[in-house]
Amino acid sequence: AQKVTQAQTEISVVEKEDVTLDCVYETRDTTYYLFWYKQPPSGELVFLIRRNSFDEQNEISGRYSWNFQKSTSSFNFTITASQVVDSAVYFCALTPRSGNTGKLIFGQGTTLQVKP
Amino acid sequence: EAEVAQSPRYKITEKSQAVAFWCDPISGHATLYWYRQILGQGPELLVQFQDESVVDDSQLPKDRFSAERLKGVDSTLKIQPAELGDSAMYLCASSLGTVQETQYFGPGTRLLVL
Numbered sequence: 001a002q003k004v005t006q007a008q009t010e011i012s013v014v015e016k017e018d019v020t021l022d023c024v025y026e027t028r029d030t031t032y033y034l035f036w037y038k039q040p041p042s043g044e045l046v047f048l049i050r051r052n053s054f055d056e057q058n059e060i061s062g063r064y065s066w067n068f069q070k071s072t073s074s075f076n077f078t079i080t081a082s083q084v085v086d087s088a089v090y091f092c093a094l095t096p097r098s099g100n101t102g103k104l105i106f107g108q109g110t111t112l113q114v115k116p
Numbered sequence: 117e118a119e120v121a122q123s124p125r126y127k128i129t130e131k132s133q134a135v136a137f138w139c140d141p142i143s144g145h146a147t148l149y150w151y152r153q154i155l156g157q158g159p160e161l162l163v164q165f166q167d168e169s170v171v172d173d174s175q176l177p178k179d180r181f182s183a184e185r186l187k188g189v190d191s192t193l194k195i196q197p198a199e200l201g202d203s204a205m206y207l208c209a210s211s212l213g214t215v216q217e218t219q220y221f222g223p224g225t226r227l228l229v230l
Contacts, residue, residue: 004158033216043205045159045221091158095216101172102147102211104219106158 002027002096006107013082014115021077021110023092029053031097034068034075035104039089051075082114118142120222122208128228134196137225141189141210147171148185149219150193153205165191198229 003026013019025034036048049059051068059066063080079086089111093104121140129135141148146167151159162181164172167188176183180199185191195202207224211217 035218037221042223043226044223045207045209047218047220050216050218093158097216101161101164102149102213102217102219103161103164103172104149104151104159106160108156109158 002029002094002105004092004094004105004107006090006092006110008110009108010111010113012113012115015084016081018078018080019082019112019114021079021090021092021112023075023077023107025073025075025092025094027094027096029097033095035093035095036066036075036077037091037093039091039109041088045091048077079112082112084114084116087112087114120208120210120220122206122222122225124225125223126226126228128230129198130230131200132197134194135198135227136195137193137206137208137227139191139193139208139222141191141208142220145210145212145220146188147211147213147217148191149209149211150183150191151207151209153207153224155204159205159207162193195227198227200229203227203229 005024032053034051037045065078067076089109091106091109093106123138148165150162153159162176163183165185168185183193205224208222209219211219
């Protein structure tokens with residue numbers, strides 16, 4: 001079975017603090033993709049990153065960075081120097097390789113509140 | 117910038133009534149998805165189309181939900197009759213191909229069933 005776990009339900013930080021959002025996944029597939037999406041209060045899911053299971057290199061994009069560790073089945077997301085605009089719900093998701101479905105399996109989400 | 121369009125953005129209905137949601141994917145995107153997101157949870161797939169064909173509707177409650185994408189472009193999701201438990205956000209997404217392609221989401225339709 002495929003499953004994504006985001007153990008942190010809510011995180012509250014003060015602006016300029018660094019914050020890491022955890023994501024642990026389960027899958028029997030040897031090839032898969034992992035994603036992070038941001039959902040601001042408006043409701044739209046905004047794509048942040050896609051990571052191939054073959055590529056364990058960490059990635060940095062501005063204040064965002066991602067740490068993919070296949071050995072621990074984790075794909076953690078760090079925001080450096082957080083800003084109020086980062087306040088949102090963040091979802092980690094998995095697409096299994098089996099079959100022809102592109103279904104995204106989402107975690108429960110982590111609500112991040114950045115206070116000024 | 118190309119976007120997924122959805123309408124209406126908000127819908128309030130009474131139980132046992134019929135409701136319909138519309139989605140227009142990004143131009144050229146062959147795959148279209150409908151997800152349901154209950155408050156406080158992650159989205160869950162209801163149905164996936166590849167062009168006009170259904171690829172996966174295993175989680176679609178077919179006794180009351182139906183979805184179509186007749187010309188392989190825009191899509192309609194219908195609920196008849198609506199139940200209180202259907203209150204949720206209904207999200208449409210599209211991707212260029214199928215497996216593992218990045219899915220881009222629309223703004224969603226918030227449904228409240230009274």
